[in-house]
Amino acid sequence: MRIPAPTRRSVYASRTPIGRIRDMIDEFSEQSPSRFAILIFTAMILIFTVLFSLPVSQAKGAVTPIADALFTAVSVICVTGLSTVDMATHWSVVGHIFIFIGVQIGALGVLTLASILGLAVSRKLGLKSRLMAAGDTNPMRMRHGAVSEGQAVRLGEIGGLLATVAVSSLVIQLVIALLLIPRMLIDGVALAPAITDSFYYSAMAFTNTGFAPNAEGLAPFENDYWFLSILMLGVFMGSIGFPIIYVLSRNLKKPKRWSLHVKLTLVTSLILIIAGAVLYIVLEFDNPKTYGDLNAGDTIFQSLFLSVMTRSGGFSTIPISDLNGSSLLVTDMLMFIGGGSASTAGGIKVTTLAVLFLAAFAEARGNESMEAFGRRIPGDVLRLGVSVVLWGATTVAVSTIVILQITKAPLDFVLFDVISAFATSGLTTGLTASLPDSGIYVMAATMFMGRVGTVTLAAALAASQRRQLFRRPEERPIVG
Template sequence: MAEQRTGADRPLLVRWRDRFEQFASQYPSRFAILVFGGLNVLWTALLMTPWASATGEPTPLVDAFFQAVSIICVTGLTVVDMATHWSPFGNALVLVGVQVGGIGVLTLASILGLTVARKLGLRQRLLAAGDSNPSRVRKGAVVENQAVRLGDVGALLRTVALSVLVFEAALMLLLYPRILLEGTNPLQALYEAAYWSFMSFTNSGFVPTVAGLEPYATDPWFLTVLMIGVFLGSLGFPVYFVLLKNLGNPRQWSLHVKLTITVSVLLFLLGGLVFLVLEWGNSNSWGEEDFGQQVLQAFFLSSMARSGGFAVYDLGLLHNSSLLVTDMLMFVGGGSASTSGGIKVTTLAILFLAAVAEARGRRSMEAFGRRIPSDVLRLAVAVTLWSATIIAGVTIVLLEITGAPLSFVLFDVISAFATVGLSTGFTHPGLEEEAKVILALTMFAGRIGSVTLAAALAANQRTQLFTRPEERPIVG
């Protein structure tokens, strides 16, 4: 019988695979940062090449870095003209980058592990499950039921691939005839339809033409299709997974699915109604259009503010009250494990349910006939506070660097952290290089935030074998 090979006798690929899996298993949060950081570095290098620019001149390092992070983090902020700056190779990098970044950090890592190992082992299942629920990225068991169990991870990955292909293909079919009606030649129209569909579903918000949304600014069909794409992308892949299994039986939907859909719809409706009221009569926006257009534009902004990134009007001309509401919607974002950013709608739901439980004197949070454990609330509070702290710190630094108005700086910082892509005009090609780098790092922190903040906290949980004396400080 041949002796089993160990150590240096094993093939190099096998040794690298084992190290890859060991590091991913022991340090999942660091592994996620490493994978995503590596993608940003790779895209920066590719975008700097002469082949990526339309002029054949290398893109400056800071601009290439900013756009690489914005692409991989599916943000949509730009410091170059995305419609004219890139060559066909550069535009291909943009389209591939948003697809890679949109599926999620740990989902991508698990697919990478599957590619290397040619099987979906326990470590890869843990990685993918961690993207569907950051509380899984820890050592030890997770007590509560998960939206996606480890045994279902293979099916989840298939759901990710299927949903991306189906939804984006459907969006292309809906947009293509409308683009043809603008007189665009069929081949160019196909490219633009693909570009718009990719950017709406991944919640990126880049535009393929110099005119942008101007030809479709009042078109209910085109704007509604974009809203549908953004909404679908913002729900999250675990939601699709559960819906596909129990589409006709809502009673079998998990609490996560019910909270995500309910809060997403409520935020969309409330946001649209608030924008309709606040911008009424504003001649610099849609406030003096006919009522139908006002409704369309108000709800379009409500949809885009939670991560879509497309804009019809100059947001810098909106009322300050509308900018503040947009800040709030951007900060919340979309669903967990989705293509959108923010603290996530379920985090907002948990905070609200905790406030309701406290007001009613209940010891636990409840929703849809289910009790929510207290550790979920601790995680929600931690994610919210850390996110707000990062936004506040970055805003202060950028105010010192640029001297721009607070409302504009805060808006773009939240947009960067929540990977939304809307801008008041603060983010532009002439922005100071230090500010560009800081905004790029903010986008990076925001995109991996739900993993690094939530998962790192969960991973650091330790069993405490003693209880300290209790004392209650005064709160409120």
């Protein structure tokens, strides 16, 4: 009996070292997609740590200390925006190229990027690639077992989503850069720096990273509301999530066809942005270090800008350490919430917050199920949301305690920078840049935990999903 050609090739491949390695990778990725994602993510961080350690990456041609190189690699791949060195002056042109490439990889997601490349080369997407890309855009698909397809993007639409991710990322960054170039020329920036800096700012806005190519940061543009508005647009487009862009690109004028995920993300995001701006106006209007000397119009705009940037943007026109303690706490909460799912933003995600509020509202009204926009939300989504919040809060609490012990710094500053690291926001009180090596490693781990995702990490740590063949007697503890 003759063995079909494809079978012969697979058997032959499995007998070669490369074939055996490929088979092991395939088996590992199928058995535990979450662990495979973390493994690839870790590998990318190690690669960029080596690249940032090279003398060619440093402006002075010296070797960057391993702690700074590792922290920069994590911050770049996690699209956080925190740094322990002056990002504008420490790195050479080659180093900035590595940063630019790294944030693109981190923003799209390693598995999503791999699927996009595979789709570009083979012009088709197999089931395995669809599942990997789906897991990278929806944490619920990282678990074993069946997943309901009543979602923002169905499994059969993953190919279209990947095309949307690639095209939208390129087009949005290109448009933002083209809008920034003439403005920078008007502000007196030379042509060559205006072009390179515009593309740099565009990438850092869309990926929600927040690095600036110039040592002054946004100081030269703090009163240029056109420039700042374009940055806000880029941050918002990156923070709503690629599934949202995918749906809007096909049904922009047909809201009735928008999924529940799209509606919850857009409505909750707008509410948080407006609420944040109002709170900053109320809390900072009389602060002479921030908005106290501004007129009403300037105060409103600057408050709106800061509210948008807390969602993971990372840009700031004022020193964060000058904010009142009440404003720092508001910023902590906004950063912890973050942006949309499967976006370039971090945090627990706005849909998680929406689901928790819907659950509380349903409980207050005595309803058995959560409902929104004419749809019922199943209970497993609530359990996942609670898990995300608890794991996130635990990560922040542990990191804050450790950093407090290491630095003896004020609690509000430590908590702020830790949440910024976890939520990959990039805003800082200045504490991160002054951390010792031990604190740098703790903050790097916090960024990793925040970007990889608490649910994905929890699923990776679990050996397997147990199947329980019995149910224990029910008993209700007292809650509240």
